[in-house]
Structure formats: structure tokens, C-alpha cells
Amino acid sequence: MKAHPIFGDSLIAGLLAVFDLLIFIAQTVEHPAGTPVPKPWFIAVPAILGAVAPLAFRRRRPVLVAYLVLILGMPHSWLELGVASLAALCISLYTLVTYVGRKQALVFVLATVASAAVQLPLQSGSVTELAAAVVTGALAMALCWVLGEFVGARRAYQVEVEARLHLLETERDQQARIAVAEERARIARELHDVVAHAVSVIVVQADGAAYAVHTQPELAERAVKTISATGREALAELRRLLGVLRSGEDGEERTPQPGTQSLSELAERVRSVGLPVRLDIVGAIDDLPAGVGLGIYRIVQEALTNSLKHAGPGASAIVRVERTGDRVELDVLDNGSRKRALVGMSGGNGLIGMRERAHVFGGTLKAGPHPAGGWRVRAVLPFGGA
Structure with missing residues (x-):
């Protein structure tokens, strides 16, 4: 139904039409033989179908469908062919409250009341029939309004939840990108510190060894050992930092950070x-x-x-x-x-x-x-x- 709304709405309209057609057939069959039928089929059938046909498109064009139902339902109601016209009005009101808003729904209610104020007094034979028709219509439309408010609130809540989920997914992606950028910046700082310190030490020691290699061999040897130790330490730290960038090696033991x-x-x-x-x-x-x-x-x-x-x-x-x-x-x-x-x-x-x-x-x-x-x-x- 949700994937194919026109099919579902057409099914509702068809059921209402079949119900009223069955009522019309029953009235025709029970009519005494030899007397003219008060509602010829070529008038009754189009009136029944016209009263419910717009419902098939109620979710695509709710406002237009509502007023079409109001206008096309007048002959059906005047001929007293069943409940299709009242049901179609109630469904249209429910659709307006759910999908459009209270303002359009209220305007539609006022238009319906104005139409009924003209039609019902001419159609009703007594005050009792008029009162019953007014009460029935008012209760039916009130029930559809309340149902529309409930379903509309549920739809609004669902839309809000979906929007929040989308926002959370977007924030999660952004946080992931920020975390990656921060990690890269941290690694860049670490690399700079390690390389700058190690290279500075190596340069200083290399210069000292160059000056002392002939005159003070022991001092030059010590400088070379310092260069070797510093280089090894720098390589160990570089391996640790570059290991962070590798995937699938979470279980590998790494050197603790200083x-x-x-x-x-x-x-x-x-x-x-x-x-x-x-x-x-x-x-x-x-x-x-x-x-x-x-x-x-x-x-x-x-x-x-x-x-x-x-x-x-x-x-x-x-x-x-x-x-x-x-x-x-x-x-x-x-x-x-x-x-x-x-x-x-x-x-x-x-x-x-x-x-x-x-x-x-x-x-x-x-x-x-x-x-x-x-x-x-x-x-x-x-x-x-x-």
C-alpha cells in the first residue's frame, strides 16, 4: 500500500462503490413489479462512481480531490444511493488533516457545512431526519479529524526521527573525517619532533667526529656511537608512528610512547x-x-x-x-x-x-x-x- 498508494486508494474507492451498487441492486430487486424504478441505473451508477473515483488520487492531489469529492458527491447524496458520498467526504477530510494541514482542512469543513446547509433542509422530510443527518455527519467528520491528527502526528514524528538519524549519520561521518585529520596532524607533529631531534643530534655529532677523527680518535668514536644510537632510536619511533597508518596490524606490539x-x-x-x-x-x-x-x-x-x-x-x-x-x-x-x-x-x-x-x-x-x-x-x- 505504501509503495503503491494509488492502488490502495483505488481499492478503497472500489469497495465503497461496490457497497453502494449492491444497495442499489437490492433496492431495484425489491421494488414492486410494474412500477417505474425511482432511480434509473444510467443515473445511479455514474453518481456512485463519480462520488468515489477521485479518492484514487487523494494522496497526490489532496486538496483538489477533496473538493471534487464534495461536488461530485452532491448528486449521490441527493439521490440517497448509500454511504459512499459521506465516506468519501470523511476520507478526504482525514487526508487533508494528515497530509496538508489544519488550515486547509478547516476551509474544507466550512465548505462542506455550507453545502449541507443548503442540501439537507431540502432533502430531509422532517426535523428528526434533519437532526439525525446533521449529527451523523458531524460525528463522522469529527472522528476523521481526530484520526487525521493522530496519524499526522505520527508521520511528523517519523519524519523528525528520520531527519535526526540522517543528521547523526552526517555528524558521524564528519567526526570520522575530523578524527582522521587530527590523527594525521598528530603523526605529522610526531614525525617532525623525532626527525628534527635525531637529525640535529646526528649533525652535531658528525661535525664533532669530523674534527676529532685525527686528533682525538676516542672522542670521534664516541660521537659515532652516539650517532648510531640516535639513528636506531629515531628508526624505532618512526616504525611506531608509521605502524599506526597500517591496517590489519592492531595486534602487533608497538613501542610505548615517551x-x-x-x-x-x-x-x-x-x-x-x-x-x-x-x-x-x-x-x-x-x-x-x-x-x-x-x-x-x-x-x-x-x-x-x-x-x-x-x-x-x-x-x-x-x-x-x-x-x-x-x-x-x-x-x-x-x-x-x-x-x-x-x-x-x-x-x-x-x-x-x-x-x-x-x-x-x-x-x-x-x-x-x-x-x-x-x-x-x-x-x-x-x-x-x-
Whole structure:
């Protein structure tokens, strides 16, 4: 019925027509022989069919069908051929309330009342018959109005549910795309941090080994070992990051991400390449959320990598990580040459990545020349409690 509404509505119209035709045939058969039939078949049959035929298209053109039923049903009602005209009026009213709206339905009711006000007094033989006809018609139309309101509310609710489901599907797709974009951005930051730090260490050590290979072979050998260890560590991290991009390997064991517990190893590695680093940790930071710990580690790593690149010979750095309540204050200060301070904040990928890591947790990050000399990176990362 829902897939083929015209077929279903045609079936309803056909049943009403058959019911009235059977009534007409019964009246004709029971009519006394030898007397003229009061309703000839060539008048009655078209009147019956005309009263119900528009119902086949009631859902496609509800307003037009309703008024066609009202007009074409007048002869049927006047000839008293059955219930088809009243039933068709009620079905049309129900259709208007359900599919069009109360305003059009009310106009149709007023038109029906006006038609009945003219027709019923002329057709009814007594006041009792007139009252019965008025009450019957009013109750039937009232029942169809209430039924139309109920079905219309159900249809509106169903449409709203379908719209919400469609919206939820759209939001889900958008969230999936956002999650993919965020994951790619995170991996890009991770790759930048790993590669930038490893390459900086390797370059510094390679330069030192080149100078010391003839005069200080032991120092050159140590530098080469540092290059080898740094390269292996960078490869391990790169494998971990690239493994995230592979599908079907969820069960594969991967290297844990670095966090605050790895800060000592980071400081020791930077010391081994020629930049003295003092690490001060105040408060308990080992139980921080993994994301916060990784952010702290990457900010310190990027800041020390910049110090290796730009601070110049003889420089040193101080790293201070302090937990105060539900936030962590991070301070990285080096005493390098003022040359780099004159360059100012370049806004490169490293600085942008540090800022993004801080902003992810609703924190702040400032980087710039220190009044006493050197370069300072200061970040505050709230985390909503341990």
C-alpha cells in the first residue's frame, strides 16, 4: 500500500462503490413489479462512481480531490444511493488533516457545512431526519479529524526521527573525517619532533667526529656511537608512528610512547652531544595522563633541539618541570648567543607544533629571547586533575 498508494486508494474507492451498487441492486430487486424504478441505473451508477473515483488520487492531489469529492458527491447524496458520498467526504477530510494541514482542512469543513446547509433542509422530510443527518455527519467528520491528527502526528514524528538519524549519520561521518585529520596532524607533529631531534643530534655529532677523527680518535668514536644510537632510536619511533597508518596490524606490539619518565634519558642524550642540561623536576609527574606526558616530552625535546641548533658553542640549558595542583608548568632556558634572539620568533614548524601541543590541553606557550640572554620557552598545561 505504501509503495503503491494509488492502488490502495483505488481499492478503497472500489469497495465503497461496490457497497453502494449492491444497495442499489437490492433496492431495484425489491421494488414492486410494474412500477417505474425511482432511480434509473444510467443515473445511479455514474453518481456512485463519480462520488468515489477521485479518492484514487487523494494522496497526490489532496486538496483538489477533496473538493471534487464534495461536488461530485452532491448528486449521490441527493439521490440517497448509500454511504459512499459521506465516506468519501470523511476520507478526504482525514487526508487533508494528515497530509496538508489544519488550515486547509478547516476551509474544507466550512465548505462542506455550507453545502449541507443548503442540501439537507431540502432533502430531509422532517426535523428528526434533519437532526439525525446533521449529527451523523458531524460525528463522522469529527472522528476523521481526530484520526487525521493522530496519524499526522505520527508521520511528523517519523519524519523528525528520520531527519535526526540522517543528521547523526552526517555528524558521524564528519567526526570520522575530523578524527582522521587530527590523527594525521598528530603523526605529522610526531614525525617532525623525532626527525628534527635525531637529525640535529646526528649533525652535531658528525661535525664533532669530523674534527676529532685525527686528533682525538676516542672522542670521534664516541660521537659515532652516539650517532648510531640516535639513528636506531629515531628508526624505532618512526616504525611506531608509521605502524599506526597500517591496517590489519592492531595486534602487533608497538613501542610505548615517551612521556615524563623519559625526560631524564632525553636530558642525558642531549648532554652526550655537547649541550649541558640541568633537569629540575618539582612534584609528582610520573602519574600524569599519557597525553599530557607525551606533550611535555615533545615540547622539551623540541626546545632542546632548537638550543642544539642555535645556542652556539659553550651554551647550556636548564629544564624545569613543576606540577602545581592540576597543571604543569614547563620552562626551558638556554644561555646561548644573542644572535638567535635577534632573529626573533620564526614561527616555523617546531614552534607551531609546540604551541599546538599546549593548546590541545587548553594551555599556553610562549617562546622568545630572555632579558638576561639566551632563549626561553615557557608552557603551562592544565590537565583537570591527576
